[in-house]
Amino acid sequence: MSKHATDPATEAFVAHRNLLFTVAYEVLGSAADAEDILQETWLRWVDVDLAQVRDQRAYLVRITTRLSLNRLRTMTRRKEAYVGSWLPEPVLTTPDVAEDVELAESVSMALMLVLETLSPTERAVFVLREVFDVDYDEIAAAVDKSTAAVRQIAHRARRHVDARRPRKMVSQSETRAALESFQRALQSGDLQGVLDVLAPQIVFMADGGGVKQAALRPVIGADKVARYILGGTGKRGGRITTEPAVANGNPALVVRLNGEIDGVMAVRVEDARIIGLYYVRNPEKLTRVESETPLTLR
Helix, strand or coil: CCCCCCCHHHHHHHHHHHHHHHHHHHHHCCHHHHHHHHHHHHHHHCCCCHHHCCCHHHHHHHHHHHHHHHHHHHHHHHHHCCCCCCCCCCCEECHHHHHCHHHHHHCCHHHHHHHCCCCHHHHHHHHHHHHCCCCHHHHHHHHCCCHHHHHHHHHHHHHHHHCCCCCCCCCHHHHHHHHHHHHHHHHHCCHHHHHHHEEEEEEEEEECCCCCCCCCCCEECHHHHHHHHHHHHHCCCCCEEEEEEEECCEEEEEEEECCEEEEEEEEEEECCEEEEEEEECCHHHCHHHHHCCCECCC
């Protein structure tokens, strides 16, 4: 962005940058790809005649959405060839994201995985409507559909997500308490302590991207998950440490091996127990966790 900071195009873009990043990230599930989309959005935005733009925010969201949809369709083919489970790229977020209950849920690892089951257009429509309350006419312009079609897509996507999203909202404090119990048991190698905080039907997913060792398929059940995790940490031949963080608007753990980042663990909690455990180890998805300051997202 070479234009001077007082330039109207720059000012508008900077004012809406966090929003545009979050739209792209929620559509794509990849912070690296979302950043690429922002660069492409900027390049298109500087060529726009601002005198012809009635609503700059809507116009920028439209550009970002169209670019994100194009990128998502190519990513879908990439994911089909992915080694093992694919998890969204974790991003560290500021405390204000956690305080916004709806935003925190929308970027949570659990809901981002539900969004993966939508078609590209359904996902874009759901994000714009349910997360950002964009009106149907604006969404129609962004996804190149009629307003009537967008209403139908939104209804279908909402029903699909509602059937798969967590049954009830859990407070940050409840999630944090379960994660702290898990962290203590993990650090001490306490099998029973780990079992006590896991729900019987827990699902564990790990993403190594074919680069780091990770379960190729989900591991289901408290006993299998506890033994897999404790067995895995014992085999890594170094000092494992964990530190609390806020990732994707929710309490998480950053795991380090001999001081170097090994992965990020996110959880879904129900009835004070962990029912979903997501461990991202793919180094390509961890560069922002190590180098970036926490994001505001809006």
